[in-house]
Amino acid sequence: MKLDDLKTRLMLDSRNEEERAERRFYFIGLILSVLLTVASFASVMTGLLPRAWIFPTLVILALTQIVVHLRVFLHIDLSRQKREDLQLLLFTILLLSIMAFGTLWIMASLSVRM
Amino acid sequence: MSQETNVHPGMNLGYTDGEREAEVKVFGFWVFVMSDLVTFGLVFAIFGTMAGATAGGPGPEDVTDLKSIALQTALLLGSSFGFSWASLSMKYHDQRWRTLGWLAVAATSALSFLIVEAIDFRDWYHMGAVPQRSGYLSALWALVGLHGLHVAGGLVWMAAMTGQILRYGLTDQIKSRVTRMGLYWHFLDIVWIGIFSMVFLAGVA
Numbered sequence: 451m452k453l454d455d456l457k458t459r460l461m462l463d464s465r466n467e468e469e470r471a472e473r474r475f476y477f478i479g480l481i482l483s484v485l486l487t488v489a490s491f492a493s494v495m496t497g498l499l500p501r502a503w504i505f506p507t508l509v510i511l512a513l514t515q516i517v518v519h520l521r522v523f524l525h526i527d528l529s530r531q532k533r534e535d536l537q538l539l540l541f542t543i544l545l546l547s548i549m550a551f552g553t554l555w556i557m558a559s560l561s562v563r564m
Numbered sequence: 565m566s567q568e569t570n571v572h573p574g575m576n577l578g579y580t581d582g583e584r585e586a587e588v589k590v591f592g593f594w595v596f597v598m599s600d601l602v603t604f605g606l607v608f609a610i611f612g613t614m615a616g617a618t619a620g621g622p623g624p625e626d627v628t629d630l631k632s633i634a635l636q637t638a639l640l641l642g643s644s645f646g647f648s649w650a651s652l653s654m655k656y657h658d659q660r661w662r663t664l665g666w667l668a669v670a671a672t673s674a675l676s677f678l679i680v681e682a683i684d685f686r687d688w689y690h691m692g693a694v695p696q697r698s699g700y701l702s703a704l705w706a707l708v709g710l711h712g713l714h715v716a717g718g719l720v721w722m723a724a725m726t727g728q729i730l731r732y733g734l735t736d737q738i739k740s741r742v743t744r745m746g747l748y749w750h751f752l753d754i755v756w757i758g759i760f761s762m763v764f765l766a767g768v769a
Contacts, residue, residue, distance in 0.1 A: 469656040476648050480641070487637055487760075494765045495630060504769040512761035516754050523648060523750040535594055542598040549602075550609035557613035 479522025486515040586740040593744040607707045617699030624767025633764045639677040644753040646670035671722045
């Protein structure tokens, strides 16, 4: 019992090992999120990019950051136990893409014709 | 089943059963979150169709204060991260006050986010950028407002969880609730990524 206490205090047992690994993972996620966010703001605020490139850059940075958040904060991965969550997410994205892009397409086409 | 009927804490018999049920509940909550994603996605689509419909009123470059948006982004990310730390304290240390401390960090950060956002809304109102002015502004208020309402709802939920932790401690049932709240909270941060990139940054680019 006393040895266990000591181990816990010195962060030597496997539970602490696991905890440290998980905390490190969250930290990496946070740093990546901050970097991607700063890159998004910088692409607009610094004016370094040609105007035509800004929008595609923003889309790519946002999608990357969303993937980072899903992986790190929401624990979505390709492991078998979480396959259901992933399938649910992908199916929702499929339905949403059909509805959202359909809406944008139809309304844009309509406004061109008017 | 026993978890539903047995609201008394610390009496959860059959650990593996409880764990399995908690998993089912988390999956059920995922279904809710995904339906909420569809709602947000469609409001985004409406915003997309209205992006140019300013009708001579205030446009994106008038309503976007990038410093304020950057501050809101930092506050919401900080809140999300604080919530992760609360979850980890709960998972590995089982210490009530440590968990509550991080929950308080997450809540304070989210409350500051809402205050900064409310100041933006007030500025829009004073410059005449009200929802009825144009299609663009209607969609803007609807989308940003919907997200703000979700954050406000999350704050109420966090207050309720704080009360429950104080009253019952970190029981299995409470842990399962906090886990579900975490899904909701991180999901709102993901929606905000879409808002700051597509609504504000793309608006002034």
